[in-house]
Each structure stands twice: as structure tokens, then as C-alpha cells.
Amino acid sequence: MIRFDVEGETQDMNNKWMLLPLAAALLLTSCQSASGAVIYHNQSLALAERVEQTVRKSTEIQLSANLGTGNPDAPEQEAFSSCLHFVEANRERYLLYQEAHPDLSEWDIVTQVNIGLDHPYYTNVQTVSDPNSLLVLCNKYWKLPDGYEPSDLRKLSSKVAVGSANQMRAEAADAFERLCADAKKEGYTIFAQSAYRSYSRQVSLYNQYAARDGVEGADTYSSRAGHSDHQTGLVVDVKNASLPYNRFGETAEYQWAKDNIHKYGFIIHYPPGKEGITGYQTEEWHWRYVGQKAATEIYNLGLTLDEYCAIFLANSSDEIPSLLSDTPDALTLSQGSSYTFSFQPAGALAVPTFTTGDGTIVTTSGFQYRSGSYLLSVQGLAPGSTNLYATFDGQAPIRLCSITVRA
Ligand SMILES: [Zn+2]
Numbered sequence: 001m002i003r004f005d006v007e008g009e010t011q012d013m014n015n016k017w018m019l020l021p022l023a024a025a026l027l028l029t030s031c032q033s034a035s036g037a038v039i040y041h042n043q044s045l046a047l048a049e050r051v052e053q054t055v056r057k058s059t060e061i062q063l064s065a066n067l068g069t070g071n072p073d074a075p076e077q078e079a080f081s082s083c084l085h086f087v088e089a090n091r092e093r094y095l096l097y098q099e100a101h102p103d104l105s106e107w108d109i110v111t112q113v114n115i116g117l118d119h120p121y122y123t124n125v126q127t128v129s130d131p132n133s134l135l136v137l138c139n140k141y142w143k144l145p146d147g148y149e150p151s152d153l154r155k156l157s158s159k160v161a162v163g164s165a166n167q168m169r170a171e172a173a174d175a176f177e178r179l180c181a182d183a184k185k186e187g188y189t190i191f192a193q194s195a196y197r198s199y200s201r202q203v204s205l206y207n208q209y210a211a212r213d214g215v216e217g218a219d220t221y222s223s224r225a226g227h228s229d230h231q232t233g234l235v236v237d238v239k240n241a242s243l244p245y246n247r248f249g250e251t252a253e254y255q256w257a258k259d260n261i262h263k264y265g266f267i268i269h270y271p272p273g274k275e276g277i278t279g280y281q282t283e284e285w286h287w288r289y290v291g292q293k294a295a296t297e298i299y300n301l302g303l304t305l306d307e308y309c310a311i312f313l314a315n316s317s318d319e320i321p322s323l324l325s326d327t328p329d330a331l332t333l334s335q336g337s338s339y340t341f342s343f344q345p346a347g348a349l350a351v352p353t354f355t356t357g358d359g360t361i362v363t364t365s366g367f368q369y370r371s372g373s374y375l376l377s378v379q380g381l382a383p384g385s386t387n388l389y390a391t392f393d394g395q396a397p398i399r400l401c402s403i404t405v406r407a
Pocket residue numbers: 230235236237285286287
């Protein structure tokens with residue numbers, strides 16, 4: 001029952017190679033009877049129990065929800081509490097939010113309530129405790145401490161800055177200049193239009209916009225002072241050589257940038273389709289520095305910074321990620337092919353690095369956290385037999401299976 005896609009063609013592998021958690025997603029989503037009971041086809045009871053345990057621990061709330069359906073005695077809030085980012089103190093809020101948004105999954109309810117979206121914008125506002133963190137979140141529920149100004153601002157090189165607001169924190173400035181230089185080599189010209197803004201600068205900008213478009217209008221594109229990402233010193237609004245910054249989404253530079261800036265530690269903080277999460281219109285030009293590791297995870301998981309913080313920083317005592325697996329038989333892979341396979345890392349949402357026995361990195365070109373599926377490309381791997389490992393940041397490698405790479 002493990003589904004294994006080879007270049008788009010789905011094959012049902014039998015239990016020959018058994019990544020147990022890998023099986024969980026497909027077993028539980030595809031094998032529910034009309035009565036709602038979960039049926040495990042062709043699996044022993046022991047395996048069914050282990051799958052259930054894995055899923056209970058897994059980060060995939062959809063699966064937990066399915067389990068909830070199969071167990072009518074389970075309390076209603078059980079599905080919430082198996083979410084990685086469930087916060088006990090928010091339990092009542094999750095239930096109220098679910099009543100108001102019955103179509104949302106439990107996972108999304110927990111995420112959105114953790115962000116604060118069950119309250120109107122600019123209410124329940126809290127002050128961030130570490131404004132110097134690269135992951136500092138400034139949004140409509142979190143503000144910087146009064147008088148905050150980063151201590152390590154520096155001017156961007158005049159080669160990459162066209163506006164007068166051209167300072168960034170040193171690490172972000174270095175990364176941005178490197179990004180611009182590399183983009184240039186590929187034929188793309190990127191300039192900084194507006195980077196650091198002080199509290200008082202934001203006061204006058206916001207007031208100007210509010211006078212023109214009203215408070216409601218201004219709130220869709222401009223932050224109230226103290227809530228601006230720009231005040232962190234980690235943000236740059238960019239443009240290309242020919243169009244104004246607010247048409248950056250139409251440029252060839254944007255087409256390059258959206259799949260490359262994470263390599264330099266940047267994310268697009270207000271991406272298309274996330275207006276309801278961030279509370280801002282789409283701004284392809286507004287790049288936020290978070291460091292390479294977080295930027296890559298945010299990019300791979302298709303999240304915004306707001307969601308990332310609501311998921312990863314909700315509980316400080318994260319379990320150590322572990323991947324439960326049986327020992328599978330050898331898997332034969334063809335050079336130059338891509339393979340999709342799924343598993344659920346138990347305990348934490350994280351993106352592992354895949355390697356072979358000699359440490360060669362197996363390229364991952366996609367990851368869908370909802371289905372837990374990874375797309376691995378078999379390219380440049382030495383022919384022969386080796387093992388495939390997954391390594392979570394700071395953890396020992398976990399052996400997944402043995403593989404034979406065809407020449
Ligand atoms: Zn901006």
C-alpha cells in the first residue's frame with residue numbers, strides 16, 4: 001500500500017520496503033469505510049496499531065482528524081491536541097474559531113488562532129521580547145518595543161540602492177548584496193528601493209496613507225508605527241531597472257527571485273494567496289531576511305513567516321524529530337529519474353536532508369508538508385548499492401532503506 005510515483009506513474013508497491021510512517025498517510029486517507037471506521041487493508045493488526053501511534057504523533061492533522069472520525073468516543077478537541085503546535089491555553093479559542101470557520105482543518109485552526117487571527121487586527125497586541133532575533137515577527141498582533149532601533153544598521157552599497165532609505169542590519173545587508181551580485185551574473189538587475197524605516201518615519205508614512213485612503217484602506221498595505229517589518233532592519237523593498245517597485249511582480253527578476261532568494265536567507269513576506277494570513281495585500285517586492293535555514297524551510301513548506309512562527313515557536317519544548325521505520329528491502333533507482341515518496345516525520349515539522357552512504361546529497365526539489373511527500377531526484381549518484389538516509393538538523397542520520405542506483 002505504499003504509493004510510489006516514478007516520473008508521474010503511480011505504482012503500488014507491496015510491503016517490500018516499508019517505511020512505516022510513510023504508509024500512514026495513504027492507509028488512513030484512502031481506507032475509511034462508509035461508516036467512518038478505519039480499515040487497514042492487508043495489514044496485520046500490529047501494523048495497524050503502530051500506524052495509529054505514528055499518526056497520533058505525526059504532524060499531519062488531517063490524518064489525526066480521520067482517526068477522530070474512526071473513534072466516536074474521542075472527545076471533540078482531541079484532533080486539536082495532537083497538532084504539533086497545539087497550545088493548551090488556546091483550547092477555548094480553537095473551539096470558538098472552529099464554530100466560526102467550520103470548513104477549516106484542525107491544523108489551520110490551530111495555526112490561525114496561534115497567529116491571533118481570531119481577534120480583529122490591532123487588538124490583543126503584544127510586544128516582542130527579542131526584537132534582535134532574525135525571526136522577529138512584526139505584524140498586526142505583535143509590535144516592537146517602544147524606541148527600538150537595531151544597533152548594527154549599515155548603508156547598502158550604492159551599486160544596489162536607489163532610494164534614500166537604504167540601511168539594513170549588517171547580516172541582511174551582506175546577504176542582499178551577495179544576492180544582487182549573483183542575480184546580475186544571470187542577467188537580472190535588482191535594486192533596493194526602501195529598506196530600514198524608523199518608528200517616526202513610519203508614523204508619517206502611515207498618516208499620509210490614512211489621510212489619502214482612510215484607515216481601512218491604509219491598513220491593507222501599510223503598517224501602523226511599531227508594527228512595521230521595515231523597522232526591524234531586516235526588510236528591503238526591491239525593484240528592477242525599468243518598472244516601479246509596486247510592479248515588481250510583473251518582472252523577469254521576480255520570476256527568478258521567487259525560487260532563489262531563500263538561498264540567501266530572504267522570503268517574500270506577503271506572497272500571493274496569503275492575504276488572509278498576513279493581513280496585507282500581495283507584495284512581491286517586500287523581502288524579509290530570516291536567515292538561510294528558516295528561509296529554506298519557509299520556502300519548502302509554502303508558509304509565511306506568521307505561520308512558521310505559529311507552528312514552530314508555539315511550544316518551546318519541541319520533541320526531537322524521529323522517523324519511525326522498518327528495515328525495507330533494496331530499492332532500485334534509475335539515474336536521471338525523479339521519485340516521489342511520502343513519510344511522516346513524527347514529533348516535529350522539519351525538512352530533512354537526504355544523503356547516500358558516502359554523504360552525497362540527494363536533491364530534493366519539492367516537499368508538501370500536508371501529504372508529507374518529498375520529490376527526490378536521482379542525479380549524479382554513483383551507480384551501485386548504498387543506503388538512503390534522512391538527517392534532520394542537528395540529529396543523527398536515520399537510515400531509510402538500501403538503494404541500488406542503476407547506471
Ligand atoms: Zn515593504
